[in-house]
Amino acid sequence: MKTVVTGAAGFIGSHIVDALRNRGDEVIGIDSLDPGVHHSAPAYLRSDVDYCFIDLRNWVPDARFGDIEAIVHLAALGGVARASRERANIVEANVGGTARLVEAASRWPKLRKLVLVSSFSIYGSNYGYRCSICGNEQDASRSVEDLAVGRYEVLCRLCRAECCVLPITEATASNPLETYGASKYMHELCFRGFSHCPVNIVRLSSVYGDRLRLDDGEATIIAKLAGWIRSGVPPQLFEDGRQLRDWVYVGDVVDTILALLHNNVPHPVVNICSGVGTTLIDACTRLSEVIGVDCRPNLVGGFRPGDMRHCLGDPSVMRTLLGRDPIRFHHGAEHAFPQVDSGCLTRPV
Numbered sequence: 001m002k003t004v005v006t007g008a009a010g011f012i013g014s015h016i017v018d019a020l021r022n023r024g025d026e027v028i029g030i031d032s033l034d035p036g037v038h039h040s041a042p043a044y045l046r047s048d049v050d051y052c053f054i055d056l057r058n059w060v061p062d063a064r065f066g067d068i069e070a071i072v073h074l075a076a077l078g079g080v081a082r083a084s085r086e087r088a089n090i091v092e093a094n095v096g097g098t099a100r101l102v103e104a105a106s107r108w109p110k111l112r113k114l115v116l117v118s119s120f121s122i123y124g125s126n127y128g129y130r131c132s133i134c135g136n137e138q139d140a141s142r143s144v145e146d147l148a149v150g151r152y153e154v155l156c157r158l159c160r161a162e163c164c165v166l167p168i169t170e171a172t173a174s175n176p177l178e179t180y181g182a183s184k185y186m187h188e189l190c191f192r193g194f195s196h197c198p199v200n201i202v203r204l205s206s207v208y209g210d211r212l213r214l215d216d217g218e219a220t221i222i223a224k225l226a227g228w229i230r231s232g233v234p235p236q237l238f239e240d241g242r243q244l245r246d247w248v249y250v251g252d253v254v255d256t257i258l259a260l261l262h263n264n265v266p267h268p269v270v271n272i273c274s275g276v277g278t279t280l281i282d283a284c285t286r287l288s289e290v291i292g293v294d295c296r297p298n299l300v301g302g303f304r305p306g307d308m309r310h311c312l313g314d315p316s317v318m319r320t321l322l323g324r325d326p327i328r329f330h331h332g333a334e335h336a337f338p339q340v341d342s343g344c345l346t347r348p349v
């Protein structure tokens with residue numbers, strides 16, 4: 001199958017390209033090599049892939065694209081912090097670029113499938129919680145008064161017991177809280193009315209794996225934790241470090257997207273996540289083990305208003321596509337974060 005991968009030089013896109021080539025598929029990769037992401041062309045680019053190094057905003061498809069059969073659209077400028085600094089650039093790149101792709105794709109006669117890569121950020125803080133005592137279900141809000149005295153869990157509005165987070169499903173309403181999430185939601189909306197071929201939207205929780213940039217200013221929390229631990233710098237954790245996060249292994253992202261590309265599935269939207277919450281403290285412990293640096297986090301307490309207590313996805317649909325459970329962080333970490341050499345980066349304990 002001749003496939004276009006946008007964002008092909010990025011962390012996840014490069015793994016999709018590898019998997020497609022390993023199947024023998026012909027691939028055209030589009031990537032702007034955005035200077036905020038890449039200092040130079042990454043070493044893992046392949047000689048057997050036709051790359052177009054261009055920004056989708058300025059891209060004009062040539063004859064090579066006339067017989068494209070599938071698209072995996074990953075190109076997007078990421079990072080919540082960057083999006084708050086460069087609002088126009090992020091919206092123009094993510095939405096303007098996507099609109100151009102939609103326009104071009106609607107003219108390709110052989111196009112059979114399009115997978116659009118979106119994000120859990122479109123759910124914002126729309127997590128539900130259930131009281132462990134009385135069963136009351138409520139939203140994720142926490143009062144500043146509770147946070148100020150170290151009551152970090154979401155508390156039941158009826159009986160004040162601690163509530164458990166409910167895994168977020170694809171049916172949850174979109175409510176992005178900031179510009180990056182909003183641009184990803186607009187990404188999805190760009191495909192409204194596009195009926196030229198089936199479209200699957202995949203919403204990713206936070207992804208880890210080989211090629212994750214640990215030293216990036218826009219690094220996700222898991223990349224930052226790994227980067228700090230690698231360098232022997234104790235991570236500083238807000239609250240009590242028991243916040244749950246759902247990290248998904250890049251290999252599972254690839255397997256799910258390939259399953260969607262090659263099968264007709266009745267699920268227009270699919271969450272890609274592990275479905276298993278890991279606390280920040282447990283993540284640090286596991287990262288220390290696999291990286292081989294004894295570096296324990298500092299629990300600095302305190303809180304940032306607006307931070308989400310827990311994030312957890314429901315991977316039920318993804319599980320049916322994979323035919324197995326997603327990989328747990330405990331196992332995936334081993335493959336994702338290589339051990340540093342014989343103690344040279346190890347801090348004295």
Ligand SMILES: NC(=O)c1ccc[n+]([C@@H]2O[C@H](COP(=O)([O-])OP(=O)(O)OC[C@H]3O[C@@H](n4cnc5c(N)ncnc54)[C@H](O)[C@@H]3O)[C@@H](O)[C@H]2O)c1
Nearest residue numbers: 007010011012031032033034055056075076097119204207
């Ligand atoms: N990494 C995660 O944890 C995560 C989580 C949720 C969703 N996602 C989504 O997955 C996709 C890939 O993420 P990633 O982590 O691989 O990011 P990445 O930054 O490593 O890769 C994105 C690539 O897209 C390119 N790009 C950006 N804007 C472009 C444009 N307008 N035209 C052409 N190329 C452009 C960049 O140069 C970069 O190589 C993105 O859409 C992102 O929103 C990622």
Ligand SMILES: [Zn+2]
Nearest residue numbers: 131134156159
């Ligand atoms: Zn209760």
